[in-house]
Amino acid sequence: DTFTTSSTTFVTPTSFTVTITPSSASSKVLVIAQLVGSGNDTNTNFAMRLNGGNADTFIGDAAGSRSRALSEQSGIRNGPTTVVYVDSPNPTSPVTYEAQVRNRQSGQTVYVNRAISDNDSDIRFRTASSITVIEVAA
Numbered sequence: 001d002t003f004t005t006s007s008t009t010f011v012t013p014t015s016f017t018v019t020i021t022p023s024s025a026s027s028k029v030l031v032i033a034q035l036v037g038s039g040n041d042t043n044t045n046f047a048m049r050l051n052g053g054n055a056d057t058f059i060g061d062a063a064g065s066r067s068r069a070l071s072e073q074s075g076i077r078n079g080p081t082t083v084v085y086v087d088s089p090n091p092t093s094p095v096t097y098e099a100q101v102r103n104r105q106s107g108q109t110v111y112v113n114r115a116i117s118d119n120d121s122d123i124r125f126r127t128a129s130s131i132t133v134i135e136v137a138a
Contacts, residue, residue: 003112010100033099045104052097053089
């Protein structure tokens with residue numbers, strides 16, 4: 001799905017969640033997320049993070065008033081932001097993971113899986129993002 005947001009807090013793009021039920025409490029979960037997005041101008045920065053299990057702790061260090069994220073992308077060109085994380089959730093109940101995005105500042109827009117100008121033309125591309133989880137026996 002395509003997704004557009006101007007939020008300055010983390011939000012989950014449509015269809016960017018996945019649930020896994022580990023077969024063993026000692027299993028680990030490999031989370032691979034790739035988001036293809038772009039901003040509305042060359043100064044647009046947007047960040048991505050994972051949520052679910054213990055993934056919300058896999059972010060940059062706290063420092064002053066700086067925002068914490070897993071990755072950041074800048075500019076108007078569509079491009080992938082990829083993250084790989086190994087989680088140790090410890091339950092044998094379902095765990096839902098989601099990749100989330102946010103804008104750096106108000107007035108900016110991030111576009112996921114589509115060009116900024118989404119008019120019907122063969123020079124406008126629709127792209128694909130994914131989130132994959134794999135159980136890894138410990």
